[in-house]
Amino acid sequence: MTSFVTGPVRVTVPATSANLGPGYDSLGLALELRDTLEAEVTGTGLVVEVEGEGAGAVSLDESHLVVRSMRAAFELLGQQPPGLRLRCRNLVPHARGLGSSSAAIVGGVVLARALVAGGELLLDDEAAFRLTADLEGHPDNVAPAFHGGFVISGNEAAPGERGDFWAVKASVDPRVGAVVFIPPTGVETKVARGLLPDRVPHADAAAGAARTALLVAALAGQPEQLHRATRDYLHQEYRRPAMPDSLALVDALRGDGVAAVVSGAGPTVLAFTDGDGSAHTHQLVARCPDRWVARHLAVSLDGARVE
Numbered sequence: 001m002t003s004f005v006t007g008p009v010r011v012t013v014p015a016t017s018a019n020l021g022p023g024y025d026s027l028g029l030a031l032e033l034r035d036t037l038e039a040e041v042t043g044t045g046l047v048v049e050v051e052g053e054g055a056g057a058v059s060l061d062e063s064h065l066v067v068r069s070m071r072a073a074f075e076l077l078g079q080q081p082p083g084l085r086l087r088c089r090n091l092v093p094h095a096r097g098l099g100s101s102s103a104a105i106v107g108g109v110v111l112a113r114a115l116v117a118g119g120e121l122l123l124d125d126e127a128a129f130r131l132t133a134d135l136e137g138h139p140d141n142v143a144p145a146f147h148g149g150f151v152i153s154g155n156e157a158a159p160g161e162r163g164d165f166w167a168v169k170a171s172v173d174p175r176v177g178a179v180v181f182i183p184p185t186g187v188e189t190k191v192a193r194g195l196l197p198d199r200v201p202h203a204d205a206a207a208g209a210a211r212t213a214l215l216v217a218a219l220a221g222q223p224e225q226l227h228r229a230t231r232d233y234l235h236q237e238y239r240r241p242a243m244p245d246s247l248a249l250v251d252a253l254r255g256d257g258v259a260a261v262v263s264g265a266g267p268t269v270l271a272f273t274d275g276d277g278s279a280h281t282h283q284l285v286a287r288c289p290d291r292w293v294a295r296h297l298a299v300s301l302d303g304a305r306v307e
């Protein structure tokens with residue numbers, strides 16, 4: 001019989017940038033910008049409060065993404081609570097390619113587990129991570145949101161078949177950071193995924209494999225290789241029609257030698273910094289288009305944290 005802990009539990013969960021150029025659906029990096037979720041088991045009903053990003057836009061009922069993720073985790077943990085109060089203070093912008101939906105899913109699953117006495121024994125990290133990836137549908141954002149840092153992820157099954165998702169944390173050079181350029185309007189990830197073809201030329205896949213492998217080495221300790229390593233052949237160009245200004249910024253920055261990519265499914269643009277000093281970061285931030293927001297973010301070595 002499941003028993004719930006008394007009093008509120010708080011979880012923070014980081015933003016993430018997936019793909020990082022060539023690592024479509026397989027590479028992701030946690031960034032130090034966090035949503036804070038607080039929940040408490042109550043006697044009856046559901047109360048959801050949202051502040052910050054998504055306030056006034058997301059639903060406040062059972063269809064809320066954090067609530068749905070908590071429900072899925074409670075199901076695996078063996079029992080739904082009689083009532084629930086949830087408070088979200090969101091800093092991760094929605095539909096911008098910074099992993100807000102993964103933050104909501106990972107935060108919800110980790111929160112539900114922390115609300116159950118002995119939850120980590122009933123749902124271990126492996127099972128909890130798999131649940132988050134199943135809910136999101138692809139593993140590359142939930143993996144760093146869950147584990148922190150730089151994570152390589154994939155699925156045991158052949159493409160198009162259902163299998164277990166896996167994730168392996170890889171090292172990231174402490175000099176590596178990022179400037180993100182966030183546009184004023186978003187593009188839903190499912191729309192950006194709908195622009196991709198079913199098949200790509202074999203030569204593009206081979207070129208992408210070389211860059212992806214190089215990116216793992218570049219992030220681990222050869223940041224001078226980041227520009228070469230972040231060249232993508234699998235998704236960015238296909239998405240240009242939905243985010244022409246983002247691709248124009250990527251082109252301009254890359255033309256000037258900056259390792260710039262579309263963050264996740266876009267439309268945010270991420271430019272890697274490699275410890276060249278704050279002058280370099282200031283110069284990058286100065287490239288921010290009108291009405292966009294530029295932020296310098298450190299890599300978050302921690303994933304979701306129960307606080």
Ligand SMILES: Nc1ncnc2c1ncn2[C@@H]1O[C@H](COP(=O)(O)OP(=O)(O)O)[C@@H](O)[C@H]1O
Pocket residue numbers: 035054058064065066088090093094095096097098099100101102103104187188189190264265
């Ligand atoms: N913290 C949240 N709480 C509730 N719903 C959320 C939250 N974050 C994201 N969502 C839902 O997910 C959508 C954005 O997801 P998605 O299109 O995958 O973009 P992103 O790149 O930000 O993950 C939002 O429009 C909203 O419906």
Ligand SMILES: N[C@@H](CCOP(=O)(O)O)C(=O)O
Pocket residue numbers: 016017018019024025026096097098099100101138140141189192193235263264265266
């Ligand atoms: N690999 C996915 C990543 C989506 O990331 P998000 O932050 O935009 O949700 C894709 O490229 O579709």
